């Protein structure tokens with residue numbers, strides 16, 4: 001989609017659909033007011049009207065989108081409004097839209113423009129690669145959009161940034177939405193190589209023999225039960241330089257999680273092609289960082305495996321020696337994410353990073369705690385977590401902190417090994433975080449449990465649709481933009 005910044009009068013813009021985003025209780029332009037009963041429009045938000053602008057040759061279609069109360073307006077309000085507008089344009093099969101806000105936004109023009117563009121990219125997304133017999137309405141693509149906003153010299157930059165971020169999210173959604181058979185660990189490795197070629201990253205994919213030689217015991221154990229070999233993926237943007245921060249992003253890349261021998265019940269297994277949501281977020285964020293040319297050294301690490309039951313599969317009771325040398329007693333083969341991540345987190349140390357941010361669809365328990373409205377956050381460095389919380393507010397991908405007190409670390413100590421891979425049902429998300437923290441040493445570390453936010457069955461937000469949400473990309477884009 002082409003997105004441009006426009007100035008002038010929204011209602012006279014030459015596009016097929018004008019979208020007016022209005023605050024609750026705001027008075028509307030007279031031309032619109034004439035078509036409505038006074039104060040009628042709030043109840044009619046998200047409805048299209050035929051408008052006859054003075055001096056215009058033909059009637060215009062006008063969509064009113066509600067923005068809620070002005071004091072509650074944020075970038076997220078704009079994102080949702082513009083996603084609604086694009087969805088409506090698709091339904092009406094309108095090729096070009098213009099959107100503007102009626103009233104004053106409490107936001108910098110650049111941030112508002114970014115949110116407009118993100119909402120459009122995200123709202124237009126549909127994953128219909130495997131659907132046949134689609135109707136014209138379903139396949140319709142909105143070609144052009146104009147954003148009416150108070151401009152300053154950075155408004156155009158805001159739109160450009162929003163498009164880059166939006167495309168990064170779309171990329172992550174596509175990766176998650178693909179069926180498990182279409183994306184085994186080796187294919188995820190090939191995808192990393194393609195991404196590297198596209199945006200100029202240095203990419204290395206460690207194969208089976210290298211994993212064995214170098215001692216990636218966690219990834220090897222989890223991947224053993226599958227006929228599709230595991231991989232460890234390293235993507236590097238920029239380079240280590242004095243004065244340039246180094247950030248490691250780590251992602252869980254379970255291309256499918258059946259639970260292994262501790263097999264999941266069918267309802268819990270259904271969506272487990274999405275267990276590489278953390279990896280997808282890292283891929284998306286690497287793409288965004290490169291396209292935005294952020295002044296950073298960014299390293300993306302992905303542990304990729306398929307967790308399957310078979311006579312080769314790792315068993316409950318096995319002891320795994322991870323890359324760090326620490327030993328892990330396997331109690332439940334379904335708590336596999338933390339095992340493959342232990343290798344990646346230890347590997348990250350070699351870059352002497354300023355921060356490690358790890359994302360994983362790690363525990364069902366975080367869905368019980370926070371639902372789909374926030375990502376669970378744990379970590380070893382409060383300043384780093386505060387920065388992520390802020391980035392969460394700004395990007396609309398909220399994170400909420402859970403504690404990592406010593407008591408929780410004790411819950412994952414094993415009788416026969418250094419650690420055990422589950423700490424019981426209580427505080428399930430936190431003990432998983434405590435397990436991970438054992439592998440990061442002194443480096444400031446944040447773990448983001450995206451199990452509740454990476455996938456939606458029934459979307460509650462205008463910019464979501466059934467399936468992967470690409471969560472993490474907007475959050476990381478915002479966090480990395482503020483890292484310097």
Ligand code: BES
Pocket residue numbers: 257259275332334335336337361362363364365422423428451452
């Ligand atoms: N991939 C799952 C976590 C998950 C659950 C992600 C639901 C998305 C939606 C993870 O590997 C897992 O199975 N965790 C277990 C851990 C338990 C065995 C301690 C869980 O949460 O049930």
Ligand code: ZN
Pocket residue numbers: 257259333334335336337
């Ligand atoms: Zn699992």
Ligand code: ZN
Pocket residue numbers: 254257275334336337361362
């Ligand atoms: Zn899993």
